[in-house]
Amino acid sequence: MNSAARFRTVLLIVAAAMLLLPGRAHPAPRVLIVHSYEQGHVCGQPQHDGLVSALKQEGFAVPAEVSVDAYHMDTKRRNNTPTLIRAQADKVLGMVECKPPDVLVTLDDNAFRTVGLELAGSDTPVVFSGLNGQPEAYHERRPFLVSRERPGHNITGVYEKLHIVDAFRVHARMFPGVGTIRILLDRSPTGRAIARQIELELDEASTRVPWDVRTVPDWPSFQREILEAGRDESVGAVYPATLLLKDERGRTYTAPEIFRWTVKHSTKPEIAINYAFTRLGLFGGAAVDFHAMGAQAGRMVARILRGERAGCIPVEEARKFALVFNIQRARQLGIDIPSDILMAADEVVGATP
Numbered sequence: 294m295n296s297a298a299r300f301r302t303v304l305l306i307v308a309a310a311m312l313l314l315p316g317r318a319h320p321a322p323r324v325l326i327v328h329s330y331e332q333g334h335v336c337g338q339p340q341h342d343g344l345v346s347a348l349k350q351e352g353f354a355v356p357a358e359v360s361v362d363a364y365h366m367d368t369k370r371r372n373n374t375p376t377l378i379r380a381q382a383d384k385v386l387g388m389v390e391c392k393p394p395d396v397l398v399t400l401d402d403n404a405f406r407t408v409g410l411e412l413a414g415s416d417t418p419v420v421f422s423g424l425n426g427q428p429e430a431y432h433e434r435r436p437f438l439v440s441r442e443r444p445g446h447n448i449t450g451v452y453e454k455l456h457i458v459d460a461f462r463v464h465a466r467m468f469p470g471v472g473t474i475r476i477l478l479d480r481s482p483t484g485r486a487i488a489r490q491i492e493l494e495l496d497e498a499s500t501r502v503p504w505d506v507r508t509v510p511d512w513p514s515f516q517r518e519i520l521e522a523g524r525d526e527s528v529g530a531v532y533p534a535t536l537l538l539k540d541e542r543g544r545t546y547t548a549p550e551i552f553r554w555t556v557k558h559s560t561k562p563e564i565a566i567n568y569a570f571t572r573l574g575l576f577g578g579a580a581v582d583f584h585a586m587g588a589q590a591g592r593m594v595a596r597i598l599r600g601e602r603a604g605c606i607p608v609e610e611a612r613k614f615a616l617v618f619n620i621q622r623a624r625q626l627g628i629d630i631p632s633d634i635l636m637a638a639d640e641v642v643g644a645t646p
Contacts, residue, residue, distance in 0.1 A: 325389070325396075327400065329403035341363065347590075351595035353598065366403065396597050398590060399422070402425050405424055406431065413446060413448060420451075421450030422450055424450060441607060444605075447604060451610070460614070468530070473528050474528075475504070479535040479537055487566075532563070555574075572619075574622055576619055580614060617641070618630055618642065
């Protein structure tokens, strides 16, 4: 073997050895989950956990084969003004520009509106979860959607169907002649989106349960509505979809504070919009299963990691609702939940083991 041949042989051996070195392995795909919420939020954390669980079920070991990072924008409790939300979004977009993830996931509308939608038409696949606003309305702001069946660009995800008709039917099954169900909304962007969701869902499916809507501008107004509903014999239940309120001093109230006060002062059962809200004390019923919704988004992420284009994956509605009750709240209200409904429940909070 001449010297040139020996030299080529040595180069091949060195190259092969370098490929086998641990530090030279191809980096694991990276998923970045951008939460609208603070860490551990009752809406955000179940979606996050469901997404990671779905990735594992789809065969992606986390973190060995897929790294999952999270950024919490905290737009409900702390960064809840347009200026502060925009500053958080710019920070995330800067992170994405410096180190693009293989898939970016947004949880709730604030993260999608200010981060996910900004990436429309980019090379970064985006999957949304827990979107309350209509995808078509967001498309009018910035095109990203040809149709829900075939989005066509780099964005897809899971729309948060509230299953409010199912919730009302379950409640009517438990309380024949229930009376009016009072829906309480706030004026936040998410509150306005939920109002539109409720309107669409109740228009699309018939329900014999009477209902009305009150939109509250602030925390004192919410308190007055709860006390008034308690005095009004025509009101049979409340559906509190108020997740962000402020008082006259600018103090912020989110789900934990709102529902803690509600349980202490309300005399009517509360239909929970999210199954986890029963753990904050609400009575319960048929509510959105946020863990299952996150898992739906996680299966989309898995498809993208396997090579599918986000624009070829249909936008889905959250398929599953959970039947959950807080038995301690039921006792506080003097309500005996029928045994057949308790046996059918996905979870009974506060039940004796």
